[in-house]
Amino acid sequence: xxxxxxxxxxxxxxxxxxxxxxxxxxxxxxxxxxxxxxxxxxxxxxxxxxxxxxxxxxxxxxxxxxxxxxxxxxxxxxxxxxxxxxxxxxxxxxxxxxxxxxxxxxxxxxxxxxxxxxxxxxxxxxxxxxxxxxxxxxxxxxxxxxxxxxxxxxxxxxxxxxxxxxxxxxxxxxxxxxxxxxxxxxxxxxxxxxxxxxxxxxxxxxxxxxxxxxxxxxxxxxxxxxxxxxxxxxxxxxxxxxxxxxxxxxxxxxxxxxxxxxxxxxxxxxxxxxxxxxxxxxxxxxxxxxxxxxxxxxxxxxxxxxxxxxxxxxxxxxxxxxxxxxxxxxxxxxxxxxxx
Amino acid sequence: xxxxxxxxxxxxxxxxxxxxxxxxxxxxxxxxxxxxxxxxxxxxxxxxxxxxxxxxxxxxxxxxxxxxxxxxxxxxxxxxxxxxxxxxxxxxxxxxxxxxxxxxxxxxxxxxxxxxxxxxxxxxxxxxxxxxxxxxxxxxxxxx
Numbered sequence: 173x174x175x176x177x178x179x180x181x182x183x184x185x186x187x188x189x190x191x192x193x194x195x196x197x198x199x200x201x202x203x204x205x206x207x208x209x210x211x212x213x214x215x216x217x218x219x220x221x222x223x224x225x226x227x228x229x230x231x232x233x234x235x236x237x238x239x240x241x242x243x244x245x246x247x248x249x250x251x252x253x254x255x256x257x258x259x260x261x262x263x264x265x266x267x268x269x270x271x272x273x274x275x276x277x278x279x280x281x282x283x284x285x286x287x288x289x290x291x292x293x294x295x296x297x298x299x300x301x302x303x304x305x306x307x308x309x310x311x312x313x314x315x316x317x318x319x320x321x322x323x324x325x326x327x328x329x330x331x332x333x334x335x336x337x338x339x340x341x342x343x344x345x346x347x348x349x350x351x352x353x354x355x356x357x358x359x360x361x362x363x364x365x366x367x368x369x370x371x372x373x374x375x376x377x378x379x380x381x382x383x384x385x386x387x388x389x390x391x392x393x394x395x396x397x398x399x400x401x402x403x404x405x406x407x408x409x410x411x412x413x414x415x416x417x418x419x420x421x422x423x424x425x426x427x428x429x430x431x432x433x434x435x436x437x438x439x440x441x442x443x444x445x446x447x448x449x450x451x452x453x454x455x456x457x458x459x460x461x462x463x464x465x466x467x468x469x470x471x472x473x474x475x476x477x478x479x480x481x482x483x484x485x486x487x488x489x490x491x492x493x494x495x496x497x498x499x500x501x502x503x504x505x506x507x508x509x510x511x512x
Numbered sequence: 513x514x515x516x517x518x519x520x521x522x523x524x525x526x527x528x529x530x531x532x533x534x535x536x537x538x539x540x541x542x543x544x545x546x547x548x549x550x551x552x553x554x555x556x557x558x559x560x561x562x563x564x565x566x567x568x569x570x571x572x573x574x575x576x577x578x579x580x581x582x583x584x585x586x587x588x589x590x591x592x593x594x595x596x597x598x599x600x601x602x603x604x605x606x607x608x609x610x611x612x613x614x615x616x617x618x619x620x621x622x623x624x625x626x627x628x629x630x631x632x633x634x635x636x637x638x639x640x641x642x643x644x645x646x647x648x649x650x651x652x653x654x655x656x
């Protein structure tokens with residue numbers, strides 16, 4: 173059965189403010205890959221090629237305009253107005269750990285149209301944003317929820333293997349060899365050092381799937397890849413009986429990424445530091461992204477990159493929140509967008 | 513008696529990444545841009561009494577737009593398949609093979625670049641998507 177989504181799952185956080193209640197009609201966002209017509213003389217068909225640049229867009233339609241609280245025109249957001257860089261997160265799959273969201277850095281409000289209706293209608297507004305930089309595809313690690321004391325999500329981390337939208341690379345076979353050769357039906361797109369988890373691979377000894385009955389070294393951790401060619405890799409396992417079928421999911425890649433944190437209610441805090449951590453095995457945690465102390469801010473949003481663009485981002489992600497002077501309504505959302 | 517066709521015969525298959533695995537989308541309810549146009553040029557000279565056109569030997573296909581409900585089903589969900597990946601904007605990308613069965617006996621295939629996939633949440637409704645594809649170079653779109 174397909175997994176659909178609807179308007180109750182939609183949310184928009186901008187600079188630590190939840191603007192969702194102000195959205196009446198629609199919100200649209202996209203990341204357009206720019207192309208150029210490239211067919212030359214002698215060709216029989218017009219064709220295009222990507223130029224390696226993308227353009228992000230974000231627009232809100234028919235949002236409520238209120239001069240006092242004015243979320244779309246920044247009166248609610250101090251020091252706002254056209255031209256101010258913002259950190260925005262758009263959700264359409266709900267506030268659920270593991271769900272995807274679109275993250276923007278530098279969303280400047282560019283064009284806002286106030287819509288004056290008849291005397292019986294509320295005043296609304298359309299706002300279009302210019303995006304500076306990449307649009308990130310992130311995964312929620314800490315869903316927006318009130319917290320009352322220091323906490324962390326390490327007991328139930330986000331596992332990259334559990335993402336239903338992750339690409340599943342079909343496997344043809346595994347060889348009797350040490351290390352074993354994995355052949356795929358299609359180009360795998362993996363690089364040396366990637367870590368994959370294997371599922372549904374049948375009749376193989378030892379069981380190289382992600383959750384074998386035996387306490388294998390790769391259980392719930394995965395296999396490190398060495399690339400042979402576009403369709404074949406090796407993993408460091410001595411296979412004595414080759415298998416067939418199943419698929420592989422990429423769970424760790426040296427591509428760095430971007431951490432997002434939206435402090436939606438920092439009331440009462442005198443200090444708050446959030447940290448995204450990662451782990452190979454879901455138990456030994458290392459810092460991935462540390463957000464700046466938000467101090468006494470009621471609202472705050474940050475987009476922070478991993479240490480380097482080639483940081484090996486591990487399979488499991490968790491969020492750790494440490495604050496001083498918790499109240500009853502302090503609310504934080506955090507997520508991470510893995511790099512390519 | 514003429515042989516008619518209806519929506520029950522229609523299916524859309526898209527590779528889940530450039531050069532990846534073809535997946536039959538679990539929801540698509542609008543398709544625009546199928547077909548091949550032969551480019552022509554007005555060619556009637558002075559002295560002629562009627563305007564005329566000649567083909568130039570080059571064809572073109574419009575951008576292909578798919579639309580439907582946004583789903584996150586493993587393998588075949590529309591967001592699962594059509595979520596943009598780095599390979600979609602790589603300069604030397606081969607594009608994604610798109611196969612559309614418009615009717616029994618009328619199948620369109622071709623390599624396209626996935627330009628953008630736009631989620632479209634609307635208040636009080638299920639969230640939809642719109643995906644825009646552009647013919648790749650060299651373009652191999654054809655009917656079979």
